[in-house]
Amino acid sequence: xxxxxxxxxxxxxxxxxxxxxxxxxxxxxxxxxxxxxxxxxxxxxxxxxxxxxxxxxxxxxxxxxxxxxxxxxxxxxxxxxxxxxxxxxxxxxxxxxxxxxxxxxxxxxxxxxxxxxxxxxxxxxxxxxxxxxxxxxxxxxxxxxxxxxxxxxxxxxxxxxxxxxxxxxxxxxxxxxxxxxxxxxxxxxxxxxxxxxxxxxxxxxxxxxxxxxxxxxxxxxxxxxxxxxxxxxxxxxxxxxxxxxxxxxxxxxxxxxxxxxxxxxxxxxxxxxxxxxxxxxxxxxxxxxxxxxxxxxxxxxxxxxxxxxxxxxxxxxx
Amino acid sequence: xxxxxxxxxxxxxxxxxxxxxxxxxxxxxxxxxxxxxxxxxxxxxxxxxxxxxxxxxxxxxxxxxxxxxxxxxxxxxxxxxxxxxxxxxxxxxxxxxxxxxxxxxxxxxxxxxxxxxxxxxxxxxxxxxxxxxxxxxxxxxxxxxxxxxxxx
Numbered sequence: 004x005x006x007x008x009x010x011x012x013x014x015x016x017x018x019x020x021x022x023x024x025x026x027x028x029x030x031x032x033x034x035x036x037x038x039x040x041x042x043x044x045x046x047x048x049x050x051x052x053x054x055x056x057x058x059x060x061x062x063x064x065x066x067x068x069x070x071x072x073x074x075x076x077x078x079x080x081x082x083x084x085x086x087x088x089x090x091x092x093x094x095x096x097x098x099x100x101x102x103x104x105x106x107x108x109x110x111x112x113x114x115x116x117x118x119x120x121x122x123x124x125x126x127x128x129x130x131x132x133x134x135x136x137x138x139x140x141x142x143x144x145x146x147x148x149x150x151x152x153x154x155x156x157x158x159x160x161x162x163x164x165x166x167x168x169x170x171x172x173x174x175x176x177x178x179x180x181x182x183x184x185x186x187x188x189x190x191x192x193x194x195x196x197x198x199x200x201x202x203x204x205x206x207x208x209x210x211x212x213x214x215x216x217x218x219x220x221x222x223x224x225x226x227x228x229x230x231x232x233x234x235x236x237x238x239x240x241x242x243x244x245x246x247x248x249x250x251x252x253x254x255x256x257x258x259x260x261x262x263x264x265x266x267x268x269x270x271x272x273x274x275x276x277x278x279x280x281x282x283x284x285x286x287x288x289x290x291x292x293x294x295x296x297x298x299x300x301x302x303x304x305x306x307x308x309x310x311x312x313x314x315x316x317x318x319x320x321x
Numbered sequence: 322x323x324x325x326x327x328x329x330x331x332x333x334x335x336x337x338x339x340x341x342x343x344x345x346x347x348x349x350x351x352x353x354x355x356x357x358x359x360x361x362x363x364x365x366x367x368x369x370x371x372x373x374x375x376x377x378x379x380x381x382x383x384x385x386x387x388x389x390x391x392x393x394x395x396x397x398x399x400x401x402x403x404x405x406x407x408x409x410x411x412x413x414x415x416x417x418x419x420x421x422x423x424x425x426x427x428x429x430x431x432x433x434x435x436x437x438x439x440x441x442x443x444x445x446x447x448x449x450x451x452x453x454x455x456x457x458x459x460x461x462x463x464x465x466x467x468x469x470x471x472x473x
Binding site for chain 1 (some may be wrong): 406
């Protein structure tokens, strides 16, 4: 065989190998971090895949599409804005998780009666072992609250307690009542009883004390927090609890038929004033209650749950 | 001579029916608010009637899944999630009848989720009925062999 012939044979074989290997290599390289996620209503299976595994610090590229109706996609406890997931369209999103751990992702658009069951998990693994995170348990567990026990408040209000009006008596109020610890662990009805029994406030009438209770609530919230709470309520709670908190949202009839209980009516003073922020936060975090109340713990940040709790009292206070 | 008189009369009556302004004068523009409930796969109410020039507010309330409303002719659209009533306000300055349809894929029968916005009375329907009655009368009254009868 001539040397030139050998060379040309090697050249041709190398060329063929390159052509064959190129698509395989491209797939192996290109597919890294690209995950196609299909959304279907919870009754037909929810998200596919329902568990996404990713390395910490590595960007993942998600191609989201819907197999039936309009869905949304968001990561729990994160600032990443929600995106819509539409049938026949691909929504692309790139995410990077810095911290190892388990994250929830969920549907943000009402896609069916079991919309809130449409959730998935993102497992982020890291090089270094996950350090046992020092997390404080939620306040309702620290206080040993039974969040399923009824908590009626036997209160009679002459008018809506007004925080602005209560501010004028704030000079009389001992500072211990204004701390977040006190506010979060006491229901407004308990605060009222505590203030009523306080010798510093004997000169005040009952309605003035209620104004002070509202003042304690308002000093533990911020306007931005209340606005965020209102946004969260409209987006996640109003469908059952009603846009005005009356427990008469568009799904309340379904829930009553299934569970025999109506969604909590926040415009009822006996319900809202008898619940401490810790109790309300516990209910939001855990859900359940035998009523199909979703558990929001994996989706809301700690601050978001407190914002939402603060907003719930606007149905009683102004 | 007599048939030609009738012909002139019919033509005149036809012109009146076609072009006369109807006695229903345009009502003074008003504010109208409709609460439209969207549920798979229909709007309730599905037909909205307004007068030209009205300021119309449509409150879209979804009672099951996320729905939308796209209003043909006006090119307006809103999307309503359950628990989040959305409103669209516009001036009904184009008369006629317009379809509105769901613009959020809401389920299997989503393409059939349509309703109608009727701006003003449907005058051409009544004018067409009048002209049809007139034509029927003309056939009955004019002699069968018209216009030959005139020459004969």
